[in-house]
Amino acid sequence: MSADANEALSRRGFLAISAATLGGVMLAPGIRLIEIAGARAPEQAASKRVRWGLLIDTNKCAPGCDDCVKACATENGIRSTGHPRTDPQWIRKVELKDPRSGRAHSAPVMCQHCEHPPCVDVCPTGASFKRADGIVLVDRHTCIGCRYCIMACPYKARSIVFQDVTDQNPDVPRGKGCAEGCTLCVHRVDRDQQPACVEACAKAGHNAMIFGDLNDPQSEIARRVAKYASTQIRADLKLNPGVRYQGL
């Protein structure tokens, strides 16, 4: 091999390495960020690398405040019909009191988006399903209104629609005779937004609810769960809910 050839090769090699390095420097953070955020194009399926979840700090949740409940109702088109016993409720504030110590506090409770959801197990048609990213939903096209999911849910998180629904939010189709529950505002999450309840809680200045990817060690929710003690409602049932609580 001649010295000229060596020189030419090293120049070509240098250019190639430079281009690769430059490309890497430009693209890598983007790729890494996409991984971190779990964001995806609309045509992409939900990824099982992501586990969406909520962390609710009941110490910060103000008794009497129901901004999260109101925001949920507005976002998902849930209106009172004047019949509270038949009206669906996707999120509610449960007031708790320890009868032994007298300590009182409250916690918002919604679908806990379990890893092993009983509603999905019992649904005869498979209308109740869990998305790859952990969000538990109802397929309104195959729900037959048997109400078995409502019977099986330990969190009282599912409702059935008793009457015709009007003025619906186009993002959140609902219908008489179908079971429904918190979707974790899946239509917002897919647009990289926070669930309406979380946004309302932050807006009110309480910051009692954190939404994020439990599988991403860098996310705030994962770091908080790793650092502070948190619990799951009815942890004894081993359903591994995606919603965790601090201060219960």
Add this chain to the structure above:
Amino acid sequence: MAQSCVYRELGGTSPRYWGLLALLAVPLALGAAAYFYIEHFGHIVTGMDNQIVWGMPHVFAVFLIVAATGALNVALAASVFGKTAYQPVAPLSALVSVALLVGGLALLMLDLARSDRMIVAMTHLNTKSLFALRVVLYNGFLATVAVYFWFMLERRMNRYIKPVAILAFLWQLVLVTGTGLMFGFMVARAVYDSVLYAPMFIAFSSAYGTAVFILILLAVCNWEERPIAGELLRRLKNLLAIFAGASLYFAALFHFSKYYLARSHEVGQFLLFDGGVYTALFWLGQVAIGGIVPLALLLRSRVSRRTVAAACALVVLGGVAQMYVTIIGGQAYPQILFPGMAESSSFFDGEIHPYTPSVPEVLLGLGGAALAAAIIAVALRALALLPERLDPTAGPQA
């Protein structure tokens, strides 16, 4: 043995028979009207709400389905366990079983909040769901009993009865177990969450099914003045007494286990003492009317047809009371999300939920029972399923 009896249809030309059908058409028409009313307006016109989501139609449906599997016991005693005394009434036993199951299943389907999507229920099956599995089991049970029925009626196939009867027996066992576990595996609700539901429902099923079967047998024999051997009546009453006793035993064991264990003590206390209508229905309906009184009637040495019929009717009433306590009471008791804490919310957490059945849902439930009765009445007219005489002059003896 069956060959020695002369089987005969119900006398179908008499105005009495048409009168019976016309009588059954009333609850059927009312049930159909109730279905369309609920279907049109939604379940808002029932007494159900988002706390009590399974109401009266489920009480009737589960009773009919549970009784259906038990009604086959008499036929299986003859075909599987060689109790030849029951042979002449085996076809009627299979018919009652099928009719009750069809009535119960129709009710379950008609009570769906989206009953217009029945085809979806048939075409989308989640194999992990006990509810979906039961759809498969029910249809398989109907098919097995249909084949068993055919083998009993077609003399050339008589020799194959035993294998198909054994299959029907095993199928029946799995089916009732599945129905019991549908409640027992619902760990979310304190009244359920116990595998005792499986054996308990087997006992209930045997008692309710046998009671309904004897009632229909006695009704048909009374209707046409067909004689019944004292021996057959004695055996049937003893069989029902055993099943009623077993039902009481399992009910006692279940309630004692709930009451005794600290984790379920409160719900045990609710059902046994503090549950208001549910406590009353348990003690008065399930235990006294459905258990102790019929047992006392049946265990007397000499009993008349009338006494046996009264005991059967009481077992059926007690059975409906039991289903009400199990299904409605099970939902009325609040779900405990935070054990040890007092809970309250806008969604009625921590409260005993009220429930008042509405007229349409009761009519729908009665319509399901009338459907079963109508199937039996029409089948007995069309097919020769019961011997002319069930006494020693014509019928066989064990």
